[in-house]
Each structure stands twice: as structure tokens, then as C-alpha cells.
Amino acid sequence: MRINPRHTDKLMSAGLSLQALFTVGILILIIAIIFIKGFPYVTAEFIFSYPEDMGRLGGVFPSIIGTIFLGLLSIAFATPLGIGTAIYLTEYTKESTLTRVIRFGVESLAGIPSIIYGLFGFIFFVIKLGLGWSLLSGTLTVAIMVLPTIIRTSEEAIKSVPKNLRTVSFSLGATKWETVTRVIIPSAAPGILTGIMLSIGRAVSETAAVIFTMGSSLRLPTSIMDSGRTMAVHFYILAREGISMEKAYATALVLVLSILVINILAYYLMHRMIARYS
Amino acid sequence: MKVRFHGLLLLLLMPLVPCCHHGVQGASGGRKTTVTVAGSTSVMPFSEKLAEHFKIERPRITVDVQGGGSSAGIQACINRTVEIGMSSRELKGDEKILRQIVICHDGIAVVVHPRNPIRDITLEQVRAVYGGKIRNWKALGWIDRNIDAVTREEGSGTRGAFEELAMRKTDIDDSTMVQDSNGSVKEVVATDPYAIGYLSLGVVDAKVRALSVGGVSPTVKNIKTGKYRMVRPFLYLTMGEPGETARLFIAYVLSKEGQGILKKEGLIPVNE
Amino acid sequence: MNRRFINKDALIRLVLLLFALSSLLFLFTIFVFILSEGLPLFYKAGVSSITLGMKWAPTKGYFGIFPMIVSSFMVTFGALVVGAPLALACATYLSEYAGKKTKIFLKPSLELLAGIPSVVYGFLGVVYIVPLIREYTGGSGFSILATSLVLGIMVLPTITSISFDSLMSVPAAFREGSLAMGATKWQTVYRVVLPAARSGILASFILGMGRAIGETMAVIMVAGNALKIPTSLLDPLRTLTSNIALELAYATDDHRSALFSTGVVLLVIIMSLNLLANFWVKRRVSR
Numbered sequence: 001m002r003i004n005p006r007h008t009d010k011l012m013s014a015g016l017s018l019q020a021l022f023t024v025g026i027l028i029l030i031i032a033i034i035f036i037k038g039f040p041y042v043t044a045e046f047i048f049s050y051p052e053d054m055g056r057l058g059g060v061f062p063s064i065i066g067t068i069f070l071g072l073l074s075i076a077f078a079t080p081l082g083i084g085t086a087i088y089l090t091e092y093t094k095e096s097t098l099t100r101v102i103r104f105g106v107e108s109l110a111g112i113p114s115i116i117y118g119l120f121g122f123i124f125f126v127i128k129l130g131l132g133w134s135l136l137s138g139t140l141t142v143a144i145m146v147l148p149t150i151i152r153t154s155e156e157a158i159k160s161v162p163k164n165l166r167t168v169s170f171s172l173g174a175t176k177w178e179t180v181t182r183v184i185i186p187s188a189a190p191g192i193l194t195g196i197m198l199s200i201g202r203a204v205s206e207t208a209a210v211i212f213t214m215g216s217s218l219r220l221p222t223s224i225m226d227s228g229r230t231m232a233v234h235f236y237i238l239a240r241e242g243i244s245m246e247k248a249y250a251t252a253l254v255l256v257l258s259i260l261v262i263n264i265l266a267y268y269l270m271h272r273m274i275a276r277y278s
Numbered sequence: 279m280k281v282r283f284h285g286l287l288l289l290l291l292m293p294l295v296p297c298c299h300h301g302v303q304g305a306s307g308g309r310k311t312t313v314t315v316a317g318s319t320s321v322m323p324f325s326e327k328l329a330e331h332f333k334i335e336r337p338r339i340t341v342d343v344q345g346g347g348s349s350a351g352i353q354a355c356i357n358r359t360v361e362i363g364m365s366s367r368e369l370k371g372d373e374k375i376l377r378q379i380v381i382c383h384d385g386i387a388v389v390v391h392p393r394n395p396i397r398d399i400t401l402e403q404v405r406a407v408y409g410g411k412i413r414n415w416k417a418l419g420w421i422d423r424n425i426d427a428v429t430r431e432e433g434s435g436t437r438g439a440f441e442e443l444a445m446r447k448t449d450i451d452d453s454t455m456v457q458d459s460n461g462s463v464k465e466v467v468a469t470d471p472y473a474i475g476y477l478s479l480g481v482v483d484a485k486v487r488a489l490s491v492g493g494v495s496p497t498v499k500n501i502k503t504g505k506y507r508m509v510r511p512f513l514y515l516t517m518g519e520p521g522e523t524a525r526l527f528i529a530y531v532l533s534k535e536g537q538g539i540l541k542k543e544g545l546i547p548v549n550e
Numbered sequence: 551m552n553r554r555f556i557n558k559d560a561l562i563r564l565v566l567l568l569f570a571l572s573s574l575l576f577l578f579t580i581f582v583f584i585l586s587e588g589l590p591l592f593y594k595a596g597v598s599s600i601t602l603g604m605k606w607a608p609t610k611g612y613f614g615i616f617p618m619i620v621s622s623f624m625v626t627f628g629a630l631v632v633g634a635p636l637a638l639a640c641a642t643y644l645s646e647y648a649g650k651k652t653k654i655f656l657k658p659s660l661e662l663l664a665g666i667p668s669v670v671y672g673f674l675g676v677v678y679i680v681p682l683i684r685e686y687t688g689g690s691g692f693s694i695l696a697t698s699l700v701l702g703i704m705v706l707p708t709i710t711s712i713s714f715d716s717l718m719s720v721p722a723a724f725r726e727g728s729l730a731m732g733a734t735k736w737q738t739v740y741r742v743v744l745p746a747a748r749s750g751i752l753a754s755f756i757l758g759m760g761r762a763i764g765e766t767m768a769v770i771m772v773a774g775n776a777l778k779i780p781t782s783l784l785d786p787l788r789t790l791t792s793n794i795a796l797e798l799a800y801a802t803d804d805h806r807s808a809l810f811s812t813g814v815v816l817l818v819i820i821m822s823l824n825l826l827a828n829f830w831v832k833r834r835v836s837r
Contacts, residue, residue: 009734013647019639020648020656023710026703027663030674052330084569092563105574111824112580112817113764115791119813120580122798123587132359133344144576151573177562205667208766208795217344218326227344232667236767239673241461242468242485252670259665267658347800426690431775432609433800449607452617455692455786456775458796469681470690 038253041246062220066228071200077143082150090158110148114208121213133215133227141213146199157191190269197266207232231255316344317351317364318435320478348435355515361524363515366435376515383546385479386508387488387496391471398490410451427454428475439510480544588810608805617779621787625697629762632702637709645717664707672771675700689784692774705758716750753830760823766791790816
């Protein structure tokens, strides 16, 4: 007996929306669990004091600082390179073998898994260059990791700046570089910032690449040659060793909250960008 | 806009300042205020504890403790990358050019879940379980359930000691689960009622139960009298004579206070 | 024109070109170092003894990683089984059924799922999924099943996002034509839109595989890390990535080289997957 296609239609439509809801449900469940289990332990003391007894007691202040330093410094390295590459690819050349090779290079970098970055960072920065487990090694490794993201989002942002802005700028007598720096980049700023924010999010949540380059010292890093922990690394160690479930959940909460805030900011900026040009 | 940009730049460059300052101070020949201790992850938590207490006595000196494993610590010490290396196994071959200081002894305990009714196991049984010959708790006197055996990873000092002292010539079976630290082995055994693992005696707490091996329970007394055989030394290693700050820390570790801290943690002090 | 302007512009262009070439430089450096550390062991011990070898005991001279290659593929496939249908459903819903308001809410939520750190996924897997599996089956809980479940959720955003892009780029005319001929929405989606987006969807699966096979931290926490090839869904396993991460900190000499060799194999697999995915995407464009 043939089923009425109208019934299948309604069924599938309901089925699909249920699955989408289920997926969002997973996300909400994850955040809810971490929130409920971690919130009671995220106190001012937790955020501002130092870990004691391997993290069983005390707080996570050094890892917060370590995370902030790693995030900001890796962006500091990657952003000029990334935006410069994006500008070059969009404004200063036409499509050619060179640009295709460069894009291939960027795509390939994006596809390399984080453990390989960890391997590379370990053998190159930590050992061969003698930088040891340090903020510097971690920063350089993470900078290369997030470079493709910055290039991609900057390119998108620059491409969506309307062409007439450029023509107007040239007709007013500006040079190419002046046009780029005073007209195009400012217009593309929200999109570029989105990419930067997403990269910070990535740097903050990275573990495999960071643990083998920055190390896992509990100290507060006061110089770039110091080792330290990021929140993600500290959480991993707490969780894996069963040192303290409460502290683990609390660390996870701070970690997930920061990433949530960063992502929301990124989206807000992206919508500003879209609103500007639609 | 310009001010904000420069402010951000300043913030980013901030970590570089202490780095330069650090270098200048060292070059001028002043007393170094940091000692790096790196190596075995078994020794690491205890070095951390000692460092914490040492800081109270000597606030100006910072002891920086890193992991990396016994082998890595030994290498780093030979290369002079770190001042003090930590090892949880005996030195082999070329490694013996390092100066060894035994800071304490540590037993290797075979542990099971607290709900596991078994209290004693023979060395042959341990070997059979880890060798893959005994796979069911039935054979050891418990219920019909697979044994979830956990071992440390290759290259671990603790595993090396376990292989030498317990396994002898038998290889650890391929189907055994692997965790990469004492803490994570303990965590698995603490949460899985059917698990068995081995770890540093100093790490054992109420979450797991240490079995007696061949009728001998892993107590400090039994280790001192030599009855409990699965023991290994915790070593601090230096390349030649240690520097002044390193010497101060090592002296503290060997002092009555330092040894007292280690004893409290469940390790066997050397100087008694 | 002023000579100074021309030179300045050429200089800027040169600097920007160097910036752009930096990506290639980094890629090159990464490959060079990983290969230089990993290839020598292939010469010394033989390619087949490593890639096809069954025994991994690097401190005793055995560098066989075949069980890990198999295990990596097993959990990747498992992740696809868990995640792909769900992801495809989400993508289809988003592109074909969801209203604008739902889209604005749903899409960022999925990307947020991607932003959660892998260690958090691993942690939740250990605390909730592993004990559940242990309770209802006879194993330790650390298994292919646990790993596939966790990885499946982790690759959801990747597959959804790329499939979504693929579906959105199917021309409206396809849908309109189908509906005009009296087909229901579902019939249109099932028989017209999905087939049209086939290459892109397949590409998304392959990229999802690439993400799953490259995942490290979450896998270490739930897979059990045993060396044997798993024979059942409930057996513990070790992937190529876990192998590297578990032993890198302790390894010296040949042991360390063996880990880099593992890295080389991993790189080859993932680069191949990426190339394959790109090939599928290009096919879609040229259609």
C-alpha cells in the first residue's frame, strides 16, 4: 500500500526539525552540566588565587594569566601576517599560479591536526631553537595554527567591501596603499575582527599543541621564556588525574564561558559587517 | 584610536620586559633565583610539595618543577638544560655520568577498587594478569567478570620499575589499557570496580586499595625491612657539582624537615 | 607621476608578498621537520615493519603501528556513523525548512558546539558515557563505542556547516521546478536537492573524517589506549594521535623518532583526505 506522500512530507519535516532540536539540545545539555556542577566553585578566590597542592586547593589565577598571554601574543604574531597575506591576495595580484599555490599552502596549514603542531612545536621551538617549554614556544606554534583562519576571514571581509569605495578613493588621488589602509581595512574591520576573535577562541581551547610547547608548570608566567599552563591544559590535567572534580568543573566553566563570550562577540561583529553592506 | 593601539601594544610587550630584565641580572653574576627541576612525573608532585614549603623558608628562591618523564629529565640534565633532573628509576649505561642523590624510596603498589573484596595477590598472579594469562576475576576468587588491567605507557619510569621488579621477562599484554600518569591510573581504578593497576605508593589514598603482594602489605615498615620488594629510588640528578641555589634546595630536601614532608606523603625517607 | 610613490608602492607590494609567502614557509618548515625526524626510522627499520608491524614496543625495538592505523580508521568510521546522519539532518533542516529567525539562532549554536574545547568533550565522555557503557555491557567502558560517540558529536558542526553551504548553493530553480511539477517538499528535498548537493555533502563527510582522525585529547580520555586491534565495539583501542601524545614527553632517540614516524603516517592520511575532499568540491563547482 502506498503511503500518501503528503504524510511522508509532514513526517520528515517533523523528523528533521526534531533532529536539529536534539543537536541543539546536546549543546545546551553540555553547557548546563558544566554550569550546574561548576558554578558553586567559581568564586573570586578561585579566579584570583594560586593553585595549591597540585590544584586540589586554591585557584587558577596563573592559568588565566597564561591563557590571556598566549591568546593575545599569538594573535599579535598572526594578525599582521594574516591581514598582510589577505591584502596581497585580494588587492595586489590577480589569480595566478602563485596565488593558487599560496592558497593551497594556507588550506594545507588549516588541515594539519593539532597534535602535529604539537610535535612540530616541540621539536622545532622547544628543542632545536632551544626555547624550552615556554610561553614563546607556545605562542609561535599557536600563531601558525590560527594563521589560516585569520587569512580566510580577512579575505572574505576585504572581498565584501564594495568595489566603488576603491574607485572613489582612487579618483580622489589616493595611492593603493592609502586606499587599503584608510578605506578598505577600516570597512572590513568587523569581519577581520571576527576572524581574530575566532582565532583567540581557538588558541584558548587548544590543548595538544600547547601542552608540548608551553609545558605545564603551575607557576605564574612573568616572562615569555617562562613555562605555564593555560586553562585548557590545567583542566585536562585536573580531569585526567582526578585531582579534584569540583575544581575541574569550575575550570571548565570559566573556560567554556570565555569561549562563549568570545564567540558571541565574534558573531555580533559579523552581523555589524553584514548590516553595513546589505 | 592611536592611544588605544599603543596601549594594546604596550600590554602585549609587557611579558618581554621581565625576560630582558632576567637576562641582565643573570649576566651580571648576581645570585640566580630560580632552580629548574624536571623529569619523572612520579617524583614531580613531591618535588612540588617540597618547593612549596621551601618557598616559605627561602622566599627569594623559586623552584620551577616540570614533568617530562624520567628519561627526558635525565637527558635534560646531561644537556644542562635543567639544573636538577628527577628520575624514578635507576640510571643505565651512559646516564651514569650524572651525580645521583637518593632523596627517598617509593614502593610500587598494586591497587584495585575499594569494593573489590580481594586483599592479597601473589607476584606470579600479578605477572599472569598483566601478561594476559589470567583475564577473569573468577581465577582470582571473585566474580565472573573480565579484569580491566591498566598499565603506564612505554618510557615511564614507573612502568620500567614494574617491569623489572614484577614482570621480569614477561611482556605486558597488548590488550592492557594504558594511562600516562600515576594520577590517571588511580582515577581509572577508582572509578572502575573491575580494574587493577599499579602506581607509586606515595600516590595511594582512600580512593583505591593497595593489595598485599605474597602476603606482604606495602607499608613503610615492610619496605624498610626489605620484606616488600617492589621498591625503587627517587633520584635527584645533577651534572657535576650543583650551583649554589640548587645545593640549597637539595640540602633542604635531605634535611629533617624535607624528609619529614616526604614521609608524610607516604614515601620512605633516606636518612633514618 | 612622482618616482617616490612608485618605489614605495613596489616596496609595499614586496613586503606583502613576503607575508603571503610566509604561509608556504611555515608549511614547508613543518613538513621538513616532521619528515626529518620521522623518515630516518623508515629507512632504518623498513617501511613495512612500521606501517604493517603488529607490535609496538619502541624501547625494545618494535615500531609496528598497524593496530593504531586500523583503530584510527575504526573510530573515524564510527564517528561518521554517529555524527553524519544527525549532521546531515541538521543541515537539511537549516537550509530547507528553517525560517530566518530559526536560522539566526540555530547556526551560531552549532558553531558554538564547535568552539567547546575537545578536552571538555573528553571529560564529559569519561564522567558520563564511559560508566554508562561499563554498566550495561561487560567491558571497562573505554571502548570504540565511547570514542565514536564523543567524536561523532565533535564532528557534527563540521559536517553540518559544509553540507549546509552545499545545500544552499543548489539553485532555487531546482526546487521551484520540482514543486511546480507537484512534488511535496520532502520529495523535492530527497530526490532533487540532496542529490544535487551530493559532492559537497560527501566532501563534508571526508572533512569530518579528517577532523575525527586528527583528534587527540578527547580520544586519550575515553579510548583506553590498549595496543591490540579491537575485535568488538567494547574493546579499548589506541589511535595514531593518542600514541604520539601519550609517549612524546618521555621518549628519547629511536622511541621519539618512532613517534615522529607515526606523525608522518598521520599527516599522509589527513593530507590525502583533505585532497580528496577538495577534489569532490571542485567536481561540484564544475558540474
